[in-house]
Amino acid sequence: MPSIQNKLLFWLVLCIVLASSCSGIISYKKSFTATTELFDYLLQEVATSLPAHLDTKTIYQRDSLNKHIVVQIWNHKQHLIYSSNPEWKLPRYTQQGFQTITAFSTSWRIYTENRRSNYIQVAYQSSAVHELATELAIQAILPFALIIPLVLILVALIIHQGLSPFRSTAQALAERTPDQLEPLPTKKLPKELVIITRAINELLARLASALNAQRSFVADAAHELRSPLTALKLQLQLTERIQQEPQRSQALAKLHERLNRAIHLVEQMLLLARQESSLEPTNFQLHSINQLVVHAVQSQQALAQQKKIHLEAQTSPEDIQLLMNLSSMEILLRNLIENALKHTPPEGIVIVAVHEDNQAIVLRVVDNGCGIDAEEREQVFRRFYRATNNQQGGTGLGLAIVKSIAEQHHASIALLDSPLGQGLLVELKLPKNINKF
Amino acid sequence: MRLLLIEDDLMIGESLEASLQHAQYAVDWVQDGHQALLALEHDLYDLILLDLGLPRLQGLDVLKHYRKQQGEAAVLILTARDAPSDRVKGLDSGADDYLVKPFDLDELLARIRALLRRKAGRTQPELAGNGLRLDPAKHQAFYQNQQIHLSVREFNLLQVLLEKPGQVVSRETLESKLYGWQDEIESNTVEVYIHLLRKKLGKDFIKNVRGVGYKIEEDA
Structure with missing residues (x-):
């Protein structure tokens, strides 16, 4: 893209040139008409002012004054009796009055008149008129031509001045470090720039909030990563010191346990970071919610049997198709079922149920485990928050991931008392209105 | 400890x-x-x-x-x-x-x-008194400049007593310093270790203050 300044200058110069050309052409045409009229009048005057009775002998008189004008007089015998300019011997044109003819390969304007049996013909070369008209036209456009450079300089200055807020805004942006995300001042800016600055400010605000979220996540993550690493390092150093079996094998088994915990934390953190960074709903496809639930329950059945927990899927009588990000929804359900299994004692019950009400598709995970205290039910969705009665040593990220996925699906999520007497009911309401996406 | x-x-x-x-x-x-x-x-x-x-x-x-x-x-x-x-x-x-x-x-x-x-108010990493020297970092003990072998409990018991030479430490205190909640404490256990230590270090190394506890004499 050429610069606005150059573009403006180019078009402005073009307009001035066009305007002055037009005015030149018009003034030439007008001058030409006016000059022709004037010359015609002069021709007639010359013809009229000639003496009425010229004698019959031929006179050639060289008129040194004007080589463009030829005066010729013929007598009634058609003899040329007078010619003002012997170089131009024009023939006699019988038609009276004004006419334009071509002779000696040039254009002439002539006037002829019969007076007392004499025949008077006055002519002048049209080029004379052209010359005069051109001269007049040039004089008309000359001021324009002189004004062009002046206008150019002036316009360039005005544009430069007008664009200076752009330059100062650009400089203000260029001087910023990646941390400086406070809004740009919009006072004293021209209207055009205020629009751009506001848009930039909105972008800056969004960036700042994303950056803050990222920073607090990194700070939390640094803190949270230290715990499993501490346990891992301690166990490693302890294992190194133990020489006897079977203590050494037991210590090694614990080492693996701690390593797995560190791996699990890293995986959950990555999952959450990925989930939160994909702000736009991506890969949304129609999928059967019944099928989703059945698959999720099946994949956790082995773990449930190991803990002797009854895990059951209750599907909806009608198969509901819903727009969803399948892999995210699988993670959501897996996290909820894993949580339920983790906090439910052996012989307990975990039920995953789907039904449809007027506004939403309701997905419930019910257990009869230890539950979460009512006052903690909001906080558990925060990253790295662990419920006070949580003795299982989770990462504190499971429900944060669940919430992020629910938000991506515009779904509401609530923790309620379990209908099984004790435990927790997690209720996810997915909006039916798929046009939202 | x-x-x-x-x-x-x-x-x-x-x-x-x-x-x-x-x-x-x-x-x-x-x-x-x-x-x-x-x-x-x-x-x-x-x-x-x-x-x-x-x-x-x-x-x-x-x-x-x-x-x-x-x-x-x-x-x-x-x-x-x-x-x-x-x-x-x-x-x-x-x-x-x-x-x-x-x-x-x-x-x-x-x-x-x-x-x-x-x-304990010490600056030296090693504890010493009455010809006995304990290195807590390496868990080594020297008596009359000869390295002697001590069991873990014996070492710990001596360490408690050497922290405050001349002071009497009660049997209960000794017990509490040697055992955590999970450790099973046999009765007479402090006495058993005192007995074993006297065998290694001589009868008078650890003094019994009847009804109060035990002490190691300060260096003269």
Whole structure:
């Protein structure tokens, strides 16, 4: 893209040139008409002012004054009796009055008149008129031509001045470090720039909030990563010191346990970071919610049997198709079922149920485990928050991931008392209105 | 030496407890602030390992409360918070040292030894008295410049007595320094070890003050 300044200058110069050309052409045409009229009048005057009775002998008189004008007089015998300019011997044109003819390969304007049996013909070369008209036209456009450079300089200055807020805004942006995300001042800016600055400010605000979220996540993550690493390092150093079996094998088994915990934390953190960074709903496809639930329950059945927990899927009588990000929804359900299994004692019950009400598709995970205290039910969705009665040593990220996925699906999520007497009911309401996406 | 470990993270707690026991300390482990306050009611610990992020009652509050009750054990804070302001706050609340997770086990044990030394008013890493020299770092004992072999409990018992030469230490105190909650204490066990030590070091090395306890004489 050429610069606005150059573009403006180019078009402005073009307009001035066009305007002055037009005015030149018009003034030439007008001058030409006016000059022709004037010359015609002069021709007639010359013809009229000639003496009425010229004698019959031929006179050639060289008129040194004007080589463009030829005066010729013929007598009634058609003899040329007078010619003002012997170089131009024009023939006699019988038609009276004004006419334009071509002779000696040039254009002439002539006037002829019969007076007392004499025949008077006055002519002048049209080029004379052209010359005069051109001269007049040039004089008309000359001021324009002189004004062009002046206008150019002036316009360039005005544009430069007008664009200076752009330059100062650009400089203000260029001087910023990646941390400086406070809004740009919009006072004293021209209207055009205020629009751009506001848009930039909105972008800056969004960036700042994303950056803050990222920073607090990194700070939390640094803190949270230290715990499993501490346990891992301690166990490693302890294992190194133990020489006897079977203590050494037991210590090694614990080492693996701690390593797995560190791996699990890293995986959950990555999952959450990925989930939160994909702000736009991506890969949304129609999928059967019944099928989703059945698959999720099946994949956790082995773990449930190991803990002797009854895990059951209750599907909806009608198969509901819903727009969803399948892999995210699988993670959501897996996290909820894993949580339920983790906090439910052996012989307990975990039920995953789907039904449809007027506004939403309701997905419930019910257990009869230890539950979460009512006052903690909001906080558990925060990253790295662990419920006070949580003795299982989770990462504190499971429900944060669940919430992020629910938000991506515009779904509401609530923790309620379990209908099984004790435990927790997690209720996810997915909006039916798929046009939202 | 008896230590109290206050740590809510199960895996860290488990590994730390095992490591400290392996280093021959008597260790009690509690997992939240309330339990910590209960354990600290009887001030029988030589050193407290304190995690700051505790459920129910924050570690710093436990520490302030303990110091208010004139608790005198050395306190070593173990935490994942590494900002200088956190360290300052911890030390100003009455902690003696501060270690950021993840730490090295050797460093932790060295700091524990240093804190115990300082608490006993010593600057020398080794304990000595009456011809006996103990090196707590290497768990080595020398008597009349000859290395002698001591069992873990024998070593620990001598260490307690050598911390305060000339002072009488009660049987109960000795017992509490040697055993954590989980250790089963056999009756007469202190007497058994005293008996074994007298065999190795001579009859008069450890004096019995009837009805009060035991002591090692100060160097003349």
